[in-house]
Amino acid sequence: MKIISTNxxxxxxxxxxxxxxxxGIFKYSVAHPIFLNVEDVKGDAICDRENHGGVLQAVYGYSLKHYEYWKTVYPKVDFEMGIFGENLTIDDIDETKIHQGDTFKVGDTILEATVQRDPCYKLGVRFxxxxxxKKFWKTTFCGVYFKVLQTGSVKAGDEFIQIKSCxxxxTIADLFVAKRILNGIK
Structure with missing residues (x-):
């Protein structure tokens, strides 16, 4: 896996x-490295600290492969990197294979997968x-929130290397499905 875009x-x-x-849902690709801090990404606006940011949700990653699915569902949308509100667009991150606690070396950082991203109306605003x-909830394409175990910079092209498996x-997909059921979303 590798980073395609930092946003x-x-x-x-x-x-x-x-x-x-x-x-802060309107994220866009930047050409320079970004600094992943303990509770957020430096220079990235987090406006709802109750649901975003913090130690367990410091960085949000989303798979470029999921973009292909969404392009068929919303063919008129301009799919710029970061449209899902992610800080890291990763070539192929699979929520059905990433377990809570899995750890990755990325650029200067070490990241630990923590929880899924639960969509809210602001994703609808962005689109x-x-x-x-509702369509997001019906997939397992939720993306992955990461805890930053070692702060540092990452950039497009950096490898996303798994160093610990749990x-x-x-899996992150299991957590997402459980939350969907708990919330009674059909």
């Missing part, structure tokens, strides 16, 4: 159903189509 975003105010909402939220733990 950060600025704080933006949007009108959502007549209410001003602040979001300009609220149907993406097959005794649930």
């Amino acid at each position: 950060i975003g600025e704080r933006q105010e949007i009108d959502y159903k007549g209410t001003l909402v602040t979001t 300009n189509n609220m149907s993406i939220v 097959p005794e733990n649930p």
